[in-house]
Amino acid sequence: MRYAEDHKAQTHQRILHEAASRFRRDGIGATGLQPLMKALGLTHGGFYAHFKSKDDLVEKALRCAVDQLNESRAAKLAGDESAAAFIDMYLAPEHRTQPEEGCPLTTMSSELGQRGQPSEITDELIHRMLSTLETGMPSQQESRDKSVMIMAGLVGAMVLARSAKDPQLAERILQTTREQLKQQIAEA
Structure with a gap:
């Protein structure tokens, strides 16, 4: 059977998207390569035609997750790049219930640190979030x-x-944090 010229590239992207979702939802350690590939209808051995190792996949999936987050953020904020809008978006109930589509920091950052594998991509995401949050704050050092x-x-x-x-407790955590963080911005 002959595949289309871009078959390998498409397969590579499918693996990245699935891994990015699973790493955010389940964590890096809990995501096995065999179940990942099986979910895509691919063989475990075929993984190595696309990635050198699981660590290679983790780094590339993290990049994919950040790119997906940036696209989603732009759509959800619809031009309102204020810190308050970002806080509302980040602490939305949907972000809590759909980790596979959300920020990779909440699941992946602790594992990367525990594995002794911090990433430049994580630093990039942190800097971007900090920059968004600093928007509209008057004092440069205080805003940092x-x-x-x-x-x-x-x-x-x-x-x-x-x-x-308890879903009520979860919502209370999000709501209280939203209110308190937005108050911090207002007092800046």
Whole structure:
């Protein structure tokens, strides 16, 4: 059977998209290569025609996740790049219930740190989030400090909300954090 010229490239993209979703939803360690490939109707051995190792896949899937997040963010914010709009978007209930489509920091960053494999892509995402949060804050040094605190609050609140079994508790975490972080911006 003869494949189209771009078959390998399409397959590579399918693997990346599936891995990016699974890593964000389940974590890196919990995502096995064999189940990943099987879900796509591919063989485990075929994985190595596309990636050198799981670590190679992790780095490329992280890039894919960040690119997907940037596209989604642009669509959801629809031109409103204010820190308050970003906080609302990040702490939305949909972000909590759909981790496979959300920010990779909430699931992947702790694992990358534990594995001793921090990534430049993670740094890029952090810097972009900080830049968004600094928008509209008057003092440069104060805005830098507040944006770090706000970003840590965003990621931490999402991690806690996702780990809460009680949906009311999860929503309380998100709502309270949203209100308090937006108040921090207003006081800047």
